[in-house]
Amino acid sequence: MVTDSWRSIGRLRLLMESxxxxxxxxxxxxxxxxFAWFLLKPLFSMVVYYFVFTKILRFGGAIPxxxxxxxxxxxxxxxxxxxxxxxTSSLLDNHRLIRSIYFPRMCLPIAxxxxxxxxxxxxxxxxxxxxxxxxxxxxxxxxxxIPALLLFSALTAGAAxxxxxxxxxxxxxxxFIEVLLLAWFYASPIIYPLDSIGVTIIESPGLVQILRxxxxxxxxxxxxxxxxxGSWPPAWCWLSLGCWSMIFLAAGxxxxxxxxxxxxxxx
Amino acid sequence: MAExxxxxxxxxxxxxxxxxxxxxxxxxxxxxxxxxxxxxxxFTALDxxxxxxxxxxxxxxxxxxxxxxxxxLKLLAGIYQPSxxxxxxxxxxxxxLDLGVGFHPDLTGEENLMLNGALLGLDRPxxxxxxxxxxxxxxLTGFMDTPVKYYSAGMFMRxxxxxxxxxxxxxxxxxxxxxVGDAGFQEKCYSRMFDFRKRSDxxxxxxxxxxxxxxxxxxxxxxxxxxxVRMDGDVDSVMSEYLQGTHEKHEAASATPREWGSRExxxxxxxxxxxxxxxxxxxxxxxxxxxxAAISSSLENPVEGVVFGFSLHRPDGELVIGTxxxxxxxxxxxxxxxxxxxxxxxxxxxxxxxxxxxxxxxDPVSKRDYHWQEYFHPITLLDVRRDPPVKLTSVDWSRN
Numbered sequence: 001m002v003t004d005s006w007r008s009i010g011r012l013r014l015l016m017e018s019x020x021x022x023x024x025x026x027x028x029x030x031x032x033x034x035f036a037w038f039l040l041k042p043l044f045s046m047v048v049y050y051f052v053f054t055k056i057l058r059f060g061g062a063i064p065x066x067x068x069x070x071x072x073x074x075x076x077x078x079x080x081x082x083x084x085x086x087x088t089s090s091l092l093d094n095h096r097l098i099r100s101i102y103f104p105r106m107c108l109p110i111a112x113x114x115x116x117x118x119x120x121x122x123x124x125x126x127x128x129x130x131x132x133x134x135x136x137x138x139x140x141x142x143x144x145x146i147p148a149l150l151l152f153s154a155l156t157a158g159a160a161x162x163x164x165x166x167x168x169x170x171x172x173x174x175x176f177i178e179v180l181l182l183a184w185f186y187a188s189p190i191i192y193p194l195d196s197i198g199v200t201i202i203e204s205p206g207l208v209q210i211l212r213x214x215x216x217x218x219x220x221x222x223x224x225x226x227x228x229x230g231s232w233p234p235a236w237c238w239l240s241l242g243c244w245s246m247i248f249l250a251a252g253x254x255x256x257x258x259x260x261x262x263x264x265x266x267x
Numbered sequence: 268m269a270e271x272x273x274x275x276x277x278x279x280x281x282x283x284x285x286x287x288x289x290x291x292x293x294x295x296x297x298x299x300x301x302x303x304x305x306x307x308x309x310f311t312a313l314d315x316x317x318x319x320x321x322x323x324x325x326x327x328x329x330x331x332x333x334x335x336x337x338x339x340l341k342l343l344a345g346i347y348q349p350s351x352x353x354x355x356x357x358x359x360x361x362x363x364l365d366l367g368v369g370f371h372p373d374l375t376g377e378e379n380l381m382l383n384g385a386l387l388g389l390d391r392p393x394x395x396x397x398x399x400x401x402x403x404x405x406x407l408t409g410f411m412d413t414p415v416k417y418y419s420a421g422m423f424m425r426x427x428x429x430x431x432x433x434x435x436x437x438x439x440x441x442x443x444x445x446x447v448g449d450a451g452f453q454e455k456c457y458s459r460m461f462d463f464r465k466r467s468d469x470x471x472x473x474x475x476x477x478x479x480x481x482x483x484x485x486x487x488x489x490x491x492x493x494x495x496v497r498m499d500g501d502v503d504s505v506m507s508e509y510l511q512g513t514h515e516k517h518e519a520a521s522a523t524p525r526e527w528g529s530r531e532x533x534x535x536x537x538x539x540x541x542x543x544x545x546x547x548x549x550x551x552x553x554x555x556x557x558x559x560a561a562i563s564s565s566l567e568n569p570v571e572g573v574v575f576g577f578s579l580h581r582p583d584g585e586l587v588i589g590t591x592x593x594x595x596x597x598x599x600x601x602x603x604x605x606x607x608x609x610x611x612x613x614x615x616x617x618x619x620x621x622x623x624x625x626x627x628x629x630d631p632v633s634k635r636d637y638h639w640q641e642y643f644h645p646i647t648l649l650d651v652r653r654d655p656p657v658k659l660t661s662v663d664w665s666r667n
Contacts, residue, residue: 006388008388010390011385011388011389011390014385014390014391015385015386015388017385018381018382018385018386019382019385022371022374022378022382025373025374025378026371026373026374029373096365096368097368097369097386098346099341099346099364099365100344100346100362100364100365100368101344101346101362101364101368101369101386101387102344102345102346102362103386103387103388260348261347261348262284264346264347264348265283265284265347266284
């Protein structure tokens with residue numbers, strides 16, 4: 001069958017590499033600042049949030065170097081939200097391609113996530129440098145960011161597959177994702193910590209308990225602990241991240257595979 | 268498992284969900300669920316198709332629009348999965364369903380080749396080896412570091428075609444794409460496909476409305492009609508049945524042909540002939556259409572000033588041309604008893620295909636319609652590809 005040539009891991013890897021490098025090349029064509037945007041975007045939102053929270057709402061005083069704390073969370077969130085909104089249209093945008101040659105279509109949303117992951121890794125490296133500059137020295141725990149990133153990417157890829165398929169059937173998904181991401185942002189420990197940095201912001205332990213069920217809370221708290229604090233993340237973070245990433249990845253792959261034959265015809 | 272170049276379809280059915288309005292929103296689905304309108308309207312593009320194509324065959328799939336030709340090709344390419352039945356395709360496939368679709372406008376020709384090679388499942392070293400040949404065949408060697416958005420449509424298609432056929436497949440699937448590009452490049456495409464066909468183990472499946480192209484490229488034809496194989500055999504017999512069948516279909520559709528008038532003067536019979544006088548419904552370019560009409564008058568006195576006109580419509584009813592002897596300043600006709608008239612139409616055909624010829628006998632002075640036959644005589648205007656495309660008439664060498 002046709003799919004035979006896709007049984008080779010090497011070819012799949014080449015396809016992923018090609019799609020990701022295309023994405024990276026194309027994204028900054030005709031842009032003056034180019035690749036620097038991967039840092040500038042979270043930096044700008046950091047400035048906005050910093051101003052609003054410390055100058056207007058007078059919040060954030062309890063967290064030392066609040067700007068850096070914000071930046072840590074915003075980078076990770078930026079990866080997640082950019083991947084989701086980007087992959088929403090990844091199948092629709094490529095409908096002619098999908099309808100004219102066979103290739104594993106799952107690669108399209110995954111490539112979107114990986115391209116954003118490349119950005120995140122660069123951004124995190126720069127952030128780590130800045131953190132060290134301001135005296136937030138990393139600990140041995142820094143290496144755990146690697147498995148954490150891996151798991152979080154799996155989670156994001158699963159979600160990306162779900163939204164890319166969903167948007168083919170219901171164009172509402174695109175609008176819905178925007179609203180969802182806005183609510184999700186404030187429900188996640190990005191501009192505030194739960195228990196990762198030893199500062200209690202949320203008084204009610206019940207609310208903290210509820211917020212821990214948020215699928216992205218685990219990774220956000222891990223990045224706060226590991227990058228910003230240089231400490232070991234709380235155990236629940238790993239449990240949450242591990243479980244949610246398996247759930248999302250499994251659901252994404254399953255739904256995508258089931259829907260794929262229909263999706264091709266619906267495009 | 269199918270061997271290389273072999274294609275097997277066993278009881279293959281392909282269904283689509285049908286929408287009357289393709290924009291589906293969540294709200295509609297919710298409403299449909301509430302109304303318990305859960306039954307979906309299905310459209311069967313292919314209906315229990317059995318097919319076996321041996322390595323080395325070149326097969327043309329013909330049929331009307333919506334007969335399932337393109338669906339069949341997409342199944343073979345692995346783009347669609349059958350709703351029921353089994354599809355087995357052996358070996359590497361190259362599909363020319365839509366050219367240059369994987370190209371990103373901002374990437375250069377070279378970058379696009381590498382990306383598309385990966386999409387086609389080629390290894391990087393293989394693609395690096397192929398790239399110069401692809402560029403050369405497309406006549407774009409000097410343009411490979413130019414972003415393809417600066418290419419003309421023709422350059423774009425040329426690159427698409429050379430890429431799609433460069434991979435040395437066991438099976439080549441082609442869907443009408445050859446209609447693009449300039450004549451010179453089209454011939455080049457054909458010769459590449461002929462080279463491909465000459466190799467005994469390579470299989471071609473070709474979908475086209477262009478009967479002449481099918482005849483030229485294929486040795487076997489399959490006629491699909493409403494998702495079923497209506498006929499399968501050698502090109503000439505299938506094609507003549509098909510052309511006849513489309514005519515019968517036109518004639519059977521009672522809504523299409525219309526006939527009215529007082530019939531005081533009427534067509535008793537109409538025969539369309541080719542230039543050699545043989546009754547025909549298909550005409551090659553440059554070939555006149557001769558309309559032999561037996562006309563009779565039931566009136567006692569000779570009828571003077573009769574206008575004999577014709578109209579040519581597309582099958583969908585759009586008028587293409589129409590005129591009559593009055594408009595063309597030709598003598599009007601006098602009819603007494605039974606006479607036979609001959610009208611010779613010389614057409615220059617820009618768009619080959621199916622048309623319907625209508626005829627009329629009228630008297631514009633007294634505003635009388637004697638006999639109209641509108642959408643009445645289906646004809647097919649063929650497109651000819653000459654083989655060889657160029658003929659040498661003379662050549663001279665001289666020394667100045």
